[in-house]
Amino acid sequence: MSVLFKGLCIIHPDGLGEPEDYVFEKGEFTPIASSNTSHYDQEIDATGWLLSHGWIDLRCGVGEPGHEYKESIESLAECLVTSGFSAAVILPNTEPVIQSKGDVDFVLNRAKRYTPEFLIQGAVTKDTEGENFTEILDMHHQSGVFVFGEGRKPLANGDRYMKALQYLQKFNGVLFDHAYDPLLAIFGHMHEGDNSTMLGVKGMPNLAEDVAIQRNLEIVRYTGGRIHFQTINTAKGVSLIRGAKAEGLNVTADISIYQLLFSDSDLMEFDPNLKVLPPFRGDTDREALIEGIKDGTIDALVSNHQPEDRDSKFMEFDLAHFGMVGLQTFLPAMALLKNELGWPLLIEKITSGPKEILPHELTQSWTIFDPEADWTYDEKSNKSLSSNSPWFGSDLKGKVKYVIQKGQLIEVDV
Structure with a gap:
């Protein structure tokens, strides 16, 4: 046809x-x-529609195995296509953790029947506990894994961090780093500042992220290797990475797109759907993130898609799990940012930007979308098994129309 x-x-x-x-x-x-x-x-x-190369998400959570009721591989694949993404890096924080050849092969074998390309972030340490190493070389040589990290957790053990960088240099692997000091952020539920003080909520200071980024840059100066910093969101963090790039260190960075649309002031009503990690911070940090996108310090935008079931979210704010689903709202989020950043820069951060970070070869793909189309994000249109989003039940602008991948023309049905 x-x-x-x-x-x-x-x-x-x-x-x-x-x-x-x-x-x-x-x-x-x-x-x-x-x-x-x-x-x-x-x-x-297609009057008014836009065309770009296929979109790539560098940070995407899934529930399967272990928590299929939150997000199965099948539902995630459907969600990715509906959202315009042709490839995604899957976090290792499943149950069991993706930490061996068998774990990787299970996910890839389940995913190969679906259109999007699933790339695995293999765990660096067993059960992502920061102590004993996983079968890093085996996951690479036997299952083709190039990306390693602890997913939602920081690799806070400096010795393991250093040795991981040394291992990964054997095959040009890249360490994906969710950098923050867990002890400096302990018991925190939101950004530490005036708003957390007014609300009486224990906060997580910028220092927790800044110290970790600075430490990890010192380690890569010592060992060499490649680091990709994920979901950075402080002004000093942007400055540190900008300086590291100018120095010639092999570092890249991404941010969650929703960090550009919310701040800690949006938590005044204790909406658990706005409880995310790293937390929403203040206007100064947002301005630094925007500048980092414009000058190339920040290489990619990610969905940071973290599906959670109702029982994990709809409870007291301090007990609710961190995270929000972010795939189907990604294009509407870009539509809200288009006047400030422009479509070419936004699309660069989900196409050529992430493609240069990944050592994997990806198939040619295309995304066709209508930036002005209106639709309602609700139970009928939701493709995820979870709905932990502050936009759930809202009218949104920006709709993917078609995805072209693996020789298939897929019409998106929302």
Whole structure:
């Protein structure tokens, strides 16, 4: 079947292209001359729609194995496609933890029947407890894992951090680092500042993140190797990574897109859906994050998709689990940021940015979306098994229309 898309605008690094006609035929997606549009099976008016290379999420949680009721591999795959993502790095924090060849193969074998590409972040230490090493070399040589980290947890043991960087240099692996000092953040539930004081909630200071980033940069100066800092969200953290890049250290960084849309002042009503890790911080930190995106210090935006069931979220704020689902709201979040950052820069941070971080070769893919389309995020449209989002039940703007991957044209149904 051949499908003609009329009037698509492709997103280039320097701006939006002029409207063009594209055709999907025999598994290929290519631009065509406007005059040659007479023999296709289906014609779609794509006026106002945008086209980009397939989106890549570097930080995505799943419940399976162990917590399939929160998010199964099948539901995550459907959620990724619906949200426009063609590939995602899966965190190791399942039960059991993804820490051996068998664990990796289980997830990959379950995922291969679905369209998105699943890339595994293998755990560095057993059960992500920061002590005994996992089978790092075996996971790489036998199952092709290049990315390692502790997922939602920090690798706070300096000796293990140093040795992990040394191991990973044997095969050009990269350490994904969720950097914060757990003892400096102990018992914290939100950003430490005026708002946490007014609410009487134990806070997590910027210091917890700043100290960890600074320590880990010192270690990479000593050992060499590659670090990718995940979900950074302090002004000093951005400054430290900017300096490390200028120095020539092999470091990259990402942030959760929702960190640009909320602050600690949004927690005044104790909404557990806004309890995330790292926590929402203040305006000064947000301004630094925006500047870091613009000047290239921050290489990627991530969903930090963390599905949680109702019993884990709908309780007292200090007992609720951290995290929110972030895939289906990713495009609406970009739509809210487009005037400040622009579509070319936003799309760069989920296409070429993450692609340069990953040692994996990814298949060619495309995402077609309507930045102005309205839809309602509710039980009917939700593809995840969880709904822990502050936007659940809201009307949103920005809808993915089609994903093209593995020679398939997939129409998104929301």
